[in-house]
Amino acid sequence: KTAEKGGYEHFMLKEIHEQPTALRDTLLPLINHQEGEAPSLREDMMPLGADEVRKIEHISILACGTASHAGLIGKAMIEKYARIPVDVDIGSEYRYRDPIVQPNTLFIVISQSGETADTIAALRDAQQKGATVLAITNVVGSTISREADKVIYTWAGPEIAVASTKAYISQLMVLYVLMLDFCLKRGKMDAAQVSGILGELLELPQKAQLILDQKDAVQKFAHQFFDREHAFYLGRGVDYSLAMEASLKLKEISYVHSEAYAAGELKHGTIALIEEGTLVVALATQDALFEKMLSNITEVKVRGAKVLALVNDGNHQIDNEVDYVWYLPPVSNMLAPMLAIIPMQLLAYYISLEKGCDIDKPRNLAKSVTVE
Ligand code: G6P
Numbered sequence: 001k002t003a004e005k006g007g008y009e010h011f012m013l014k015e016i017h018e019q020p021t022a023l024r025d026t027l028l029p030l031i032n033h034q035e036g037e038a039p040s041l042r043e044d045m046m047p048l049g050a051d052e053v054r055k056i057e058h059i060s061i062l063a064c065g066t067a068s069h070a071g072l073i074g075k076a077m078i079e080k081y082a083r084i085p086v087d088v089d090i091g092s093e094y095r096y097r098d099p100i101v102q103p104n105t106l107f108i109v110i111s112q113s114g115e116t117a118d119t120i121a122a123l124r125d126a127q128q129k130g131a132t133v134l135a136i137t138n139v140v141g142s143t144i145s146r147e148a149d150k151v152i153y154t155w156a157g158p159e160i161a162v163a164s165t166k167a168y169i170s171q172l173m174v175l176y177v178l179m180l181d182f183c184l185k186r187g188k189m190d191a192a193q194v195s196g197i198l199g200e201l202l203e204l205p206q207k208a209q210l211i212l213d214q215k216d217a218v219q220k221f222a223h224q225f226f227d228r229e230h231a232f233y234l235g236r237g238v239d240y241s242l243a244m245e246a247s248l249k250l251k252e253i254s255y256v257h258s259e260a261y262a263a264g265e266l267k268h269g270t271i272a273l274i275e276e277g278t279l280v281v282a283l284a285t286q287d288a289l290f291e292k293m294l295s296n297i298t299e300v301k302v303r304g305a306k307v308l309a310l311v312n313d314g315n316h317q318i319d320n321e322v323d324y325v326w327y328l329p330p331v332s333n334m335l336a337p338m339l340a341i342i343p344m345q346l347l348a349y350y351i352s353l354e355k356g357c358d359i360d361k362p363r364n365l366a367k368s369v370t371v372e
Contacts, residue, residue, distance in 0.1 A: 009353075010161065010349075010353075010359045010360050011160040011161040011360045012161035012163055012165065012253070012345075012349055012359050012360055013349055013359075015159055015160070015161055015165045015166045016165050016166070016212070016342070016345050016346060016349065017212055018156070018157065018166050019165065019166050019169050019205075019208050019212075019342065020204075020205035020206070020208045020209045020212070021157075021205070022154070022155065022156040022157065022166040022167075022169060022170045023169060023170065023173055023201075023204050023205045023208060023338070024205045025155035025156075025157075025170075026153075026154050026155045026156065026170040026173045026174060027173055027177070027201055027202065029042075029045060029155070030042055030045045030046075030152075030174075030177050031177075031198055033198075033202065038192070038195040038199075039195055039198040039199055039202060040191065040194070040195055040198070041177065041180060041181055041184065041194065041198070045152075046181045047134050047150040047151070047152050047178075048106075048134070048150065048181075048185075050185045052132075053181070053182055053185040053186060054185060054186060055104050056084055056104055056105075056106045056182075057084075057085075057102060057103065057104040057105065058084070058085050058086075058087075058102045058104065058105045058106070059075075059078060059084055059085070059086040059087070059105065059106045059107075059108060060086075060087050060089065060099075060101075060105055060106070060107050060108070060126070060131075061074060061075060061086060061087065061088045061089070061107075061108045061109075061110065062088075062089050062090075062091050062094055062107060062108070062109045062110075062119060062122040062123065062126070063088070063090070063091060063109060063110040063111060063119055064090060064091045064092065064111070064116050064118050064119055064369070065116075065164070065248070066112070066163075066164040066167070066168045066245060066248065067110040067111055067112060067116075067119075067164075067167075067168070067171060068088060068090050068091075068110070069168070069241060069242075069244050069245040069248065070110055070168050070171035070172050070175060070245075071088040071108070071110050071175075072088050072241035072244070073172055073175065073238055073241050073242070073337050074086070074088075074108070074110075074171075074172075074175035074178070074179070075087070075088050076237065076238045076241065077175060077176060077179045077238075077334070078175075078178070078179050078182060081179055081183050081188060081189070081334075082179055082182035082183045082186060082188055083186070083188060084182060084186075089122070090118075091109075091116065091118030091119040091120075091121065091122040092118040092372065094122040094125065095121060095122060095125045101126070101129045101130075101131055105131055106131075106132055106134060107123070107126040107131050107132065107133040107134065108133075108134050108135075108136065108178075109122065109123045109126075109133060109134075109135050109136070109137075109144060109148065110135075110136045110137075110171055111135070111136075111137050111138075111142075111144050112137070112138045112139070112154075112156075112159060112164055112167035112171075113137075113138070113139055113142060113367065113368040114135070114137040114138070114139040114142020114143055114144035114145050115139070115142055115143055115144070115368045115370055116144075116368060116369055116370070117369060117370050117371055117372045118369070118372055119144065120143055120144060120147070121372060123135070123144060123147060123148060124147070127147075127149075132149045132150070133147075133148045133149050133150070134148060134149065134150040134151070134152065135147075135148030135150070135151045135152070136151075136152055136153075136154060136171055136174050136175070137151065137153065137154070138153065138154045138155075138156050138159065138167050138170065140153065152174055152178070153174075154167060154170035154171055154173070154174055155170065156169075156170040159367075160360065160367075161359070161360045162252070162253075162360065162361060162362055162365050162366070162367050163249055163252050163253050163345075163348070163359075163362070165249075165345050168245065168341065169208075169338060169341060169342075172337065172338050172341075173201070173204075173338070176197075176201060176335070176338075177201075180194045180197060180198070197334070197335075200331070200332060200335055201335070204331075204335065204338055204339065207329040207330075207331060207339055208338075208339060208342055210329045211328075211329065211339060211342045211343060211346075212342065212346075215346050215350075217326070218326075218343055218346040218347050218350055219346075219350045221308060221324055221347065221350075222347055222350030222351045222353070222354055223350070223354060225279050225306065225308075225351070226254075226350075226351045226354035226355055228256060228277070228278070228279040229256065229257060230256070230257050230258065230259075230273070230278055230279070231247070231250060231256050231257070231258040231259075231278075231279040231280070231281065232258070232259055232260075232261055232270065232273070232274065232278065232279070232280045232281070232300075232305075233246050233247040233250075233258065233259070233260045233261070233280075233281045233283065233344075234260075234261050234262075234263040234266065234280060234281070234282050234283065234293070234296060234297075234300075235260075235262070235263060235282070235283035235284070235293075236262060236263050236264060236286065236289040236292060236293060237286050237288075237289055238285075238286065238336070238337050239283035239284065239285055239286055239289070239293075239337075239340070240260065240261075240262045240263070240283075241337070242283055242285075242337050242340055242341060242344070243260035243261070243281075243283055244260040245341060245344070246260070246281065246283070246341065246344035246345075246347075246348070247259060247260040248260075249344060249345055249347075249348035250344075250347065250348040250351060252348075252362055252365060253348055253349070253352040253357060253359050253362050254348060254351045254352035254355055254357055255355075255357065255362075255363075256351060256355075263282070263292070263293055263296040264292065264296070266296055266299065266300070267299070271299060271300070271303070274300045274303045274304070274305050275303060275304055275305075276303075276304035277304060277305075277306060278300075278303075278304070278305045278306070279305070279306055279308070280297075280300045280305040280306065280307045280308070281307075281308050281309075281310070281344070281347070282296070282297050282300075282307055282308070282309040282310070282322065283309075283310050283340060284297075284309055284310065284311050284315075284318065285310065285311065285312055285328060285333065285336035285337070285340050286333050286336070287312070287333055288333075290311075290315070290317070294317065294318065294321065297309065297318070297321055297322060298321065301321065301322070306323050307321075307322040307323050307324075308322065308323065308324040308325075308326070309321075309322045309324070309325050309326070310325075310326050310328065310340055310343060310344075311325060311326075311327060311328070312327065312328055312330075312331070312333075312336065313327050313328055313329055313330045313331075314327070314330070315327070326343050328340060
């Protein structure tokens, strides 16, 4: 049984460990990368030509579940660096709100399986309105890959565990590459800047491995806190989008009630739920937002929360404020989300393991939801 799982106890743990490979396999086909030369984007692999990219006035990302969480990070990156306005819609909501499709909108649908009914329906709706749809999917030959106007693949390999891990991180990789391509074609970055960031992307697999090598620390933490009924994940900016994915991972496989909250919104309600012993995971990887996160952390600490913080390498400002700190390997703020999700996946995994849940096949959930 464990043979098909590569010696791991569960597919989810195997797939978490396959993330360095998934990142590499997804990135390499999209770039020129010769020893001793600066890496660059492979123009023949980019889904849109320069004219098409320059024409885009608006981007609409459509996806469900974890893929929609990847979309939120994509939105943040594309808006911040390429300066194109982006909306993210959940497939099942998009059609029913009679969306306004602006001229020159690019649709991006994201789907691991390429078979999610609500995402397919949203794709068809967008096409009927005359829009171009670019798909990011992991399955060659899937409905979405066949119906979309353009496709860019993630090469995560088959994902068996219901909770998505390596597909999510590969979707992020594609979104970062697209962002760089858009920046280049719209004059927001020059070739040297893009090359510098591609260099950092190339280092991610090795850094992801460093996190995996420290998984025992996560397991220890999980052992202490698996019995909590509630957990809150706090973050600002991309850390908030990440918090949504981290929180989904925990609740879907361990049935711990968990919520993701924009840390600044805490005062508008949720803080009432924080009491002695409540588990709070604070994601604080963004320097510009760090001071604000620190004050949110203090707010929950004084109410008795047990706080686990995830911060950048070398940031010791928080050490005495919280109960546990995990440090990311050195990484730019821009790329931090791609590493920060890994300890969160491990946390969900080990809490589920402690609770004896059916990790790979959580109750009531399907890997691919083919009904609307
Ligand atoms: C199901 C799965 C989720 C997944 C979502 C979207 O709900 O359980 O893990 O994120 O579908 O799937 P897709 O294949 O479209 O990415």
